[in-house]
Amino acid sequence: MRLALVLASAAVMLAGCASATGTTTIPTVTAIVPKPANAAELTAPPTVTTQECGDKLASFRPRGPLPPPGQMPAGSTMEKIAQRGKLIVGVDQNTYNVGFRDPFSGEIQGFDIDMAHNIAAAIFGDPNAIQLRALTSDQRIPALKEGSVDIVVRTMSITCDRLKDVDFSAVYYEAKQQVLVRKNSGVSGLDQLGGKRVCATKSSTSLTNIANSPAKPIGVSVSDWTDCLVMLQQGQVDAVSTDDVILAGMAAQDRYTEVVGPPIANEPYGMAMPKQREDFVRFVNAVLEQVRANGTWARSYGQWLDSLIPGPPPSPPVPRYKD
Numbered sequence: 001m002r003l004a005l006v007l008a009s010a011a012v013m014l015a016g017c018a019s020a021t022g023t024t025t026i027p028t029v030t031a032i033v034p035k036p037a038n039a040a041e042l043t044a045p046p047t048v049t050t051q052e053c054g055d056k057l058a059s060f061r062p063r064g065p066l067p068p069p070g071q072m073p074a075g076s077t078m079e080k081i082a083q084r085g086k087l088i089v090g091v092d093q094n095t096y097n098v099g100f101r102d103p104f105s106g107e108i109q110g111f112d113i114d115m116a117h118n119i120a121a122a123i124f125g126d127p128n129a130i131q132l133r134a135l136t137s138d139q140r141i142p143a144l145k146e147g148s149v150d151i152v153v154r155t156m157s158i159t160c161d162r163l164k165d166v167d168f169s170a171v172y173y174e175a176k177q178q179v180l181v182r183k184n185s186g187v188s189g190l191d192q193l194g195g196k197r198v199c200a201t202k203s204s205t206s207l208t209n210i211a212n213s214p215a216k217p218i219g220v221s222v223s224d225w226t227d228c229l230v231m232l233q234q235g236q237v238d239a240v241s242t243d244d245v246i247l248a249g250m251a252a253q254d255r256y257t258e259v260v261g262p263p264i265a266n267e268p269y270g271m272a273m274p275k276q277r278e279d280f281v282r283f284v285n286a287v288l289e290q291v292r293a294n295g296t297w298a299r300s301y302g303q304w305l306d307s308l309i310p311g312p313p314p315s316p317p318v319p320r321y322k323d
Contacts, residue, residue, distance in 0.1 A: 033234050036227035041197070042211050042219040053160035057268055059170040060278055061321035062286035069125030077280040078123055081150055086131045087123060089116040090143050090152035093134040094226040096249030097304040098155060108132050111245075114300040115172060115271070115291070116153045122287045136223045138203035141165050144274045151284070152272040155243060157205050167277065168270030169284045170319035172297075175243035176263035177206055180250055182232065187239060189261030193217040196238035199228035206242040209265050229254065243267045248308035268317070285319065292316040 072078035081087055091112060092099035099112040117127035133149055140156055143149045144166050155175070158168045179198075181187045190198070194215040200207035202221045211219040220237050222228055228240040229250045240247065247259045273280050291297045297316040306313050 035236055036222055036230060039220060039222045039227060053163050055320060056158055056160050056163060057171055058320045058322040059168055059285055060281045061323055062282050062289060066122055066286045069122060072123060077277050078283055082123055086129055087120040088131045088133060088149045090135040090140055090149040090154055091132050092154045094224045095155060095246050096253055097308055098245055098249060111300055111304040112153045118291050118296060119284060119287050137201040144272060155246060155269060156272050157267040158270040159205060166272040167275055167281050168272055169281060170288055171268040171270055171317040172288055173269040174317050175245050175267040175269060177209060177242060177265045177267055178244045178247055178259050178263060179261045180240040180247040180257055180259055183256050183258050187260060190241060190264055191215045193239055198239045198241050199231055199237040200242050201225060205267060210241050245305060252308055
């Protein structure tokens with residue numbers, strides 16, 4: 001009897017609440033989407049100084065034919081690498097079809113990775129005698145200077161500023177900086193992004209070009225390009241701006257985005273090596289000569305990039321050399 005009275009009383013109280021308000025109010029909570037780690041807005045454009053370094057795209061000319069695999073010249077950088085048993089290469093693991101980790105196999109694959117395997121094959125006779133070390137953009141030069149990698153093959157543009165710290169091979173891919181936005185955004189280029197947040201990776205030439213654009217967009221720096229795509233999807237930035245091949249990979253992964261606008265800057269890619277390794281630079285350039293001549297470059301482009309980049313496939317870049 002006592003239980004029945006308690007239940008009846010509770011029912012009356014609930015009915016009173018319902019009649020007083022008419023409906024039960026559920027509070028609205030706005031979710032705060034966290035930004036990727038280390039994402040930061042630039043408070044001032046990076047300092048840009050005009051560097052004079054002559055022809056920045058001229059690399060050390062190969063000397064003679066390549067030595068047979070497994071028979072590297074005594075005392076050379078290549079012999080030291082051969083004695084270790086592995087070529088250690090700094091690469092990307094987040095740029096679709098250029099240097100990315102395949103979700104099914106777990107292996108890092110792509111156009112840049114093919115180029116790295118060709119160098120290992122020339123030293124060892126085995127393209128898989130290689131250790132791939134994933135690096136972010138701002139880790140590339142420090143990794144070379146501290147000696148934790150032998151070479152970096154990671155969408156790295158040749159600049160006079162970088163040539164103060166590392167040496168580059170001849171150009172192996174010619175990219176151009178563009179802009180990625182959400183479809184139907186109405187944006188057709190960087191000049192329409194004044195006051196808007198535009199994402200690029202730390203220590204990239206793309207970030208410097210964004211921050212110094214006459215339109216005055218707000219540069220947002222992150223560690224990896226995938227962070228930029230996530231921030232665009234979450235509405236935390238209005239655009240991503242970097243090399244066309246990187247943006248094309250993002251657009252292929254998210255059909256609600258598109259690459260727009262004319263090229264902002266040329267971005268010639270070179271393979272970076274430590275200073276004082278001139279013999280290795282000449283050797284790598286000889287490998288690239290072979291890769292261009294025997295169709296390996298074209299086959300790799302066809303496998304990884306032809307479906308991403310509109311238009312007919314390009315010819316391999318013509319090398320420029322200094323003695």
